[in-house]
Amino acid sequence: YSETMTQGRATTPVSVPESVSLAVVDGWWRAANYLSVGQIYLLDNPLMQRPLAAADIKPRLLGHWGTTPALNLVYAHLNRVILQRDLDVIYIAGPGHGGPGMVANGYLDGTYSELYSDISEDREGLRKLFRQFSFPGGIPSHASPETPGSIHEGGELGYSVVHAYGAALDNPDLVVACVVGDGEAETATLAASWHLNKFLNPATDGAVLPILNLNGYKIANPSFLARIPEAELLELFRGYGYSPRMVAGGFDGEDPMKTHQRFAEALELALDDIAAIQKDAREAGQTVRPMWPLLILKTPKGWTGPKVVDGLPVENTWRAHQVPLAGVRQNPEHLAELQAWLESYRPDELFDAEGKLVAELQVNRPLGSRRMSSNPHANGGLLMKSLCLPTLESNAVDISDGRGALAEPTRVLGGWLRDVLTENPDNFRVFGPDETASNRLDDVYDVTAKAWQGEVLPTDENLSHDGKVIEVLSENLTQGLLEGYLLTGRHGLFSSYEAFIHVVDSMFNQYAKWLDSSADVEWRRPVASFNYLLSSHVWRQDHNGFSHQDPGFLDHVVNKRASIVRIYLPADANSLLVTASHCLRSKNYVNVIVAGKQPSPTFLSIDEARAHGARGLSIWDWAGTEVAGEEPDVVVACAGDVPTLEAMAAVQILKKEIPELRVRFINVVDLMRLQDSTEHPHGLTSDAFDALFTPDKPVIFAFHGYPALVHRLTYRRTNHRNIHVRGFNERGTTTTPFDMLMMNDLDRYRLVMDVIRRVPKLEKTYAPLSQRMDDE
Amino acid sequence: YSETMTQGRATTPVSVPESVSLAVVDGWWRAANYLSVGQIYLLDNPLMQRPLAAADIKPRLLGHWGTTPALNLVYAHLNRVILQRDLDVIYIAGPGHGGPGMVANGYLDGTYSELYSDISEDREGLRKLFRQFSFPGGIPSHASPETPGSIHEGGELGYSVVHAYGAALDNPDLVVACVVGDGEAETATLAASWHLNKFLNPATDGAVLPILNLNGYKIANPSFLARIPEAELLELFRGYGYSPRMVAGGFDGEDPMKTHQRFAEALELALDDIAAIQKDAREAGQTVRPMWPLLILKTPKGWTGPKVVDGLPVENTWRAHQVPLAGVRQNPEHLAELQAWLESYRPDELFDAEGKLVAELQVNRPLGSRRMSSNPHANGGLLMKSLCLPTLESNAVDISDGRGALAEPTRVLGGWLRDVLTENPDNFRVFGPDETASNRLDDVYDVTAKAWQGEVLPTDENLSHDGKVIEVLSENLTQGLLEGYLLTGRHGLFSSYEAFIHVVDSMFNQYAKWLDSSADVEWRRPVASFNYLLSSHVWRQDHNGFSHQDPGFLDHVVNKRASIVRIYLPADANSLLVTASHCLRSKNYVNVIVAGKQPSPTFLSIDEARAHGARGLSIWDWAGTEVAGEEPDVVVACAGDVPTLEAMAAVQILKKEIPELRVRFINVVDLMRLQDSTEHPHGLTSDAFDALFTPDKPVIFAFHGYPALVHRLTYRRTNHRNIHVRGFNERGTTTTPFDMLMMNDLDRYRLVMDVIRRVPKLEKTYAPLSQRMDDE
Numbered sequence A, B: 001y002s003e004t005m006t007q008g009r010a011t012t013p014v015s016v017p018e019s020v021s022l023a024v025v026d027g028w029w030r031a032a033n034y035l036s037v038g039q040i041y042l043l044d045n046p047l048m049q050r051p052l053a054a055a056d057i058k059p060r061l062l063g064h065w066g067t068t069p070a071l072n073l074v075y076a077h078l079n080r081v082i083l084q085r086d087l088d089v090i091y092i093a094g095p096g097h098g099g100p101g102m103v104a105n106g107y108l109d110g111t112y113s114e115l116y117s118d119i120s121e122d123r124e125g126l127r128k129l130f131r132q133f134s135f136p137g138g139i140p141s142h143a144s145p146e147t148p149g150s151i152h153e154g155g156e157l158g159y160s161v162v163h164a165y166g167a168a169l170d171n172p173d174l175v176v177a178c179v180v181g182d183g184e185a186e187t188a189t190l191a192a193s194w195h196l197n198k199f200l201n202p203a204t205d206g207a208v209l210p211i212l213n214l215n216g217y218k219i220a221n222p223s224f225l226a227r228i229p230e231a232e233l234l235e236l237f238r239g240y241g242y243s244p245r246m247v248a249g250g251f252d253g254e255d256p257m258k259t260h261q262r263f264a265e266a267l268e269l270a271l272d273d274i275a276a277i278q279k280d281a282r283e284a285g286q287t288v289r290p291m292w293p294l295l296i297l298k299t300p301k302g303w304t305g306p307k308v309v310d311g312l313p314v315e316n317t318w319r320a321h322q323v324p325l326a327g328v329r330q331n332p333e334h335l336a337e338l339q340a341w342l343e344s345y346r347p348d349e350l351f352d353a354e355g356k357l358v359a360e361l362q363v364n365r366p367l368g369s370r371r372m373s374s375n376p377h378a379n380g381g382l383l384m385k386s387l388c389l390p391t392l393e394s395n396a397v398d399i400s401d402g403r404g405a406l407a408e409p410t411r412v413l414g415g416w417l418r419d420v421l422t423e424n425p426d427n428f429r430v431f432g433p434d435e436t437a438s439n440r441l442d443d444v445y446d447v448t449a450k451a452w453q454g455e456v457l458p459t460d461e462n463l464s465h466d467g468k469v470i471e472v473l474s475e476n477l478t479q480g481l482l483e484g485y486l487l488t489g490r491h492g493l494f495s496s497y498e499a500f501i502h503v504v505d506s507m508f509n510q511y512a513k514w515l516d517s518s519a520d521v522e523w524r525r526p527v528a529s530f531n532y533l534l535s536s537h538v539w540r541q542d543h544n545g546f547s548h549q550d551p552g553f554l555d556h557v558v559n560k561r562a563s564i565v566r567i568y569l570p571a572d573a574n575s576l577l578v579t580a581s582h583c584l585r586s587k588n589y590v591n592v593i594v595a596g597k598q599p600s601p602t603f604l605s606i607d608e609a610r611a612h613g614a615r616g617l618s619i620w621d622w623a624g625t626e627v628a629g630e631e632p633d634v635v636v637a638c639a640g641d642v643p644t645l646e647a648m649a650a651v652q653i654l655k656k657e658i659p660e661l662r663v664r665f666i667n668v669v670d671l672m673r674l675q676d677s678t679e680h681p682h683g684l685t686s687d688a689f690d691a692l693f694t695p696d697k698p699v700i701f702a703f704h705g706y707p708a709l710v711h712r713l714t715y716r717r718t719n720h721r722n723i724h725v726r727g728f729n730e731r732g733t734t735t736t737p738f739d740m741l742m743m744n745d746l747d748r749y750r751l752v753m754d755v756i757r758r759v760p761k762l763e764k765t766y767a768p769l770s771q772r773m774d775d776e
Ligand SMILES: Cc1ncc(C[n+]2csc(CCOP(=O)(O)OP(=O)(O)O)c2C)c(N)n1
Pocket: A066, A067, A068, A095, A097, A154, A155, A156, A157, A158, A180, A181, A182, A183, A184, A185, A187, A213, A215, A217, A218, A219, A223, A301, A321, B433, B434, B435, B473, B475, B497, B500, B503
């Protein structure tokens, strides 16, 4: 299969243009390495204008050296080709713990000083640059939001390639260079991500250039991919649909210039391939899925660092992972070794006496926003255009014939999403793990299709090269793609079965933390919110069983900062429309919407739904039995479509059986309204809460999820002791919807019994009714 | 690379032995298909002894047909080779929604009726078998714990291969046949799992035979792997280190006997390969990593089902996924088509008039526990031997010179785990995502190594073919391997960084649900508990940043049933030893232990730690300032190593500054003690709780995780309103440990201020002290 490697692509090395010489690239690389080591070790004396002394060394040595030299090498070379070809490139550093490298390059290209004026391009700036790294009050050790040019932290490993593909979608002129750690490549998400080339449309999407850094090791072990025969490794990547090229260098003391030469050639060829693929698709209308190029850069871990420390080999072993010389402040030998190590980069050739990068190396700086650290795609809010949102009316459910018109909420939403897709053809996408139709959003296929570059058969439906719906059976991939898409300034929605959204708990965590930290970074512009639509939820798993019943994502989400997370439980189709349109307008949040797909009653007109949505929660007086001027006896509250229906049914029974009872009926669509206003921006004030839920009447709360969540959110409320919550109690199986409610004590009869039990006078006077309910 | 496919293995088809003819295998397959369709559709008339009537059809049609015929085919063929070679085989059905198929085969081989005596091998038994499926009060639609022979539910897709490898470890005579869905193969965990062949030691582990069912589709889409050229697919699997063989059949009306013939040959070759690989390793001492066989079975989705329904193609399209004929009860045409479909299996050739499988087909039943549905490995508790647990004394930290001796708790545990490994060389393993040493458990390498079948270099350490430690940079893989290992009757521990354990939230959910349901299945025997050790925790992320700070797994865990989950927060090394030894003895739980790895004081002698562990939480009177015979003024409680240290320091300050204050000091090691005894088996009774935490005194609680969890657990306690919790508030970065405490208000000074604020008399009298604390 050796042809697949180069199928119709450039095969002979392109002559290396002289614009930026490889000597300059090497100088840049040495400068970046120097700055990286400086950040890990130095408190002072940044240019080593005097011999290093113990006092120049940080008291705690933190950071990761091993991954850094390869990250720096790739950066230096990318600058060169950006200049040469006027490319638009962003850089994703899979092993984000190479943070010092990313910072070093951003500093070298001038971006860092532009964004952080105190870190100037001089000796004092260098000193501060070094000091701030992994230092209290300074910057984190990963490629965090504070790092210019980064959309990928890389703290939790595995998401680089999926982020890269998300960034490339609908960005036809962008090249996403993505360095992948060979350890990172063992993670589940990364192993699945390679296949994402099956979505990339060379005509309308940008390119992803994965660069696997085979540095041989992870923290304490060799990596799988570094210890299989080269032939096997190449087969793996051809099997994944790439045309891999391998560059090895830096071993056994080989001159780095040799590696530069080989890597430059391979990079040229890869970029030629990308250009050819895109030309074929864009000019010649080629539609056969191409074999995209992929580079494998095999270099020693911790290359150019100490070879042996305390008698043990370090370079090219796992020992190079973090800080190779650990005792520099105390151990004069280590100090001398550090001095030699830093000097090996010949800093005097790199920086002038004032600490400025020498002019000879500045030629490797791309201009303005072509610098990868300044590229606006990596600060997507800069490029984000708000969506054109169609009105809700044309999709709203008409209830003019009376409340209760049946509709499938997510199907109604699908109609509106179709219109959103029509009006926003280039910057809005729908993602799902093979569940878009199952979740009944399939009206979107009226105007677009599912992206698919593979073979298409006559029996297939809704597959096309430029479809805007992405379906792959991996929640991790759909999550990561949307993250990459949003962080580069676009919009989207991820629909999933409720239970399996836990597959991405950890990715959600990392994304929420990213947003949280980004808010403190002045130059980062807000991006569109991440929108989850969770359907096929716990109460309607008629087809499946216990494994498909889990509403716990909400609990997971509320652990993140209140400034980031929003949870919505629209009770009907119109409320869902209002909620979705609100969410698609919002910025910098993670919105979680839980909605049903089964036919269910529409309670509110679209106007009422708007008013209800604006309030977040409100009294539905038509559903209760309150009388103006009188205190209610009990509050029946609900959140979620199925609980709302049960709560309404319970009130119906109560109305008939205990006509004198005054029931206040409250529906909650914006769950965070329950929390106190001091804890969540959406929270009701204490007074407002008491006015609605009363300071002292029993509240029977029918809740979609685990009951503990409502207690958690209302824990500081005056009436908290009196709030009695029914919800999912982790009892389930394949059974009827009503049986599920019974198993979990959320059915209408149980709610009636709760009311009887909790309203003081009723327990004694309505025992027979309670007994009757129990029999149901 | 075409040789890699068959490297040194049998290449010519072995002649098919006549013991069980392929006609019999085909009969078995038809019978299994018949029973599968029957389960999906039939309420009555199981043998179709009269024409089907609407009343024979279930009112709600639920289930998944598409995946079933291939699952059944593989089962039928495996029976044949088990008989022929006397193999010990378990079967894992990746697409577990093929539940009806697994049940059908278990019924055909007799196991089902042995375990469920009401489902007898006769007409009435058949009727009940059909009726119970996906029926209220019946059995779930997936290969659930109720399904004989299953250790893998397959509801949430992606874990089949990793479970298979977990089952094969240290089971030298076992063959784990693992059918993988081509949709399932897109999931992250599955894509990573193929590489697990790098751990399998052919000398001491069993074999995994993956069988990828390329049926072309998932729910509503083609699968990636079905739409790449065959050459690319084969390269992919060779790149993953397998020797793949592809069998295609069943298309365009081809006679199934042709497929039987081809599949039987491929299966023979694969088993020959396995035998040869094991012989090479076991007899000839071969140590080169072998290319294990892998089968690709390409068949139409929903093969043998309706070809066209309502004018739309069904067989061999995604439409075959669930119930192909949806309107059978209402639509006479559909009813007739169902009749024809069922008749196509020629039931009268399969079952006698009484409903018993005909004798000619019974020859394809392996004997006794060789039947895959009866194989004891799939009911691991049957085989489980308790661990020989070494005493704790030899590893305990000696505090006879006074409390506070510094120790790294996980390192101390590592010493004891080394001894556990020594005494239990064949049924205990340690799993970690490249973090065993980072989490300081590396003393285990004194007696074993890390499993590694790849290339080994002279600089490597602790790698060996038969190492009992498994390290791969994927929490999903380590989780799944341990699940497979436990469910087949062995023991283990998974250590992870605390933050990244969320990567497996969903796998934890599914595993906990499996245990939960298993407890209701009479014939399932208890298995050893799943033990998590979470270290490198939120309070000591000195090297990393915010992305590494997340103690929320505990919140996630408590959503699962109380009968399953246990959480421990030992405050020192000796408590950790006691906890670990308790956990390794326990059965059917998921135990979560959070422990530090940094040097920290040892508070308790090993005997005290035992007493404390037995109590779960207790008053440390030496740490408080209580006076016998007097009520305390305040309770200072704590859980977790860092919070315990802060709480102790706070009490020290209080002792000095407010000598008259009576502080009760309580440490919690078993977190579930906080919950009420009616909610959790470990819960304290209300009286016991009140006796310790008082009914009315302020409680200042220093907690390891998010504060809401303590409120959640103590929510029903008399004194709940008075419990004030400090913990992680989602504030973090790369900073010093103490700064982390300050950022989250968990530092000693804040705790002192809390005491002053909450103890009635102090707020007015100790304002200056409070102010001083605030200045710190
Ligand atoms: C999901 C996850 N698990 C574990 C870790 C801990 N960890 C940090 S770096 C590292 C090794 C990374 O190896 P590799 O990707 O090869 O990067 P390198 O440093 O070699 O470039 C590990 C396991 C992590 N960051 N994320």
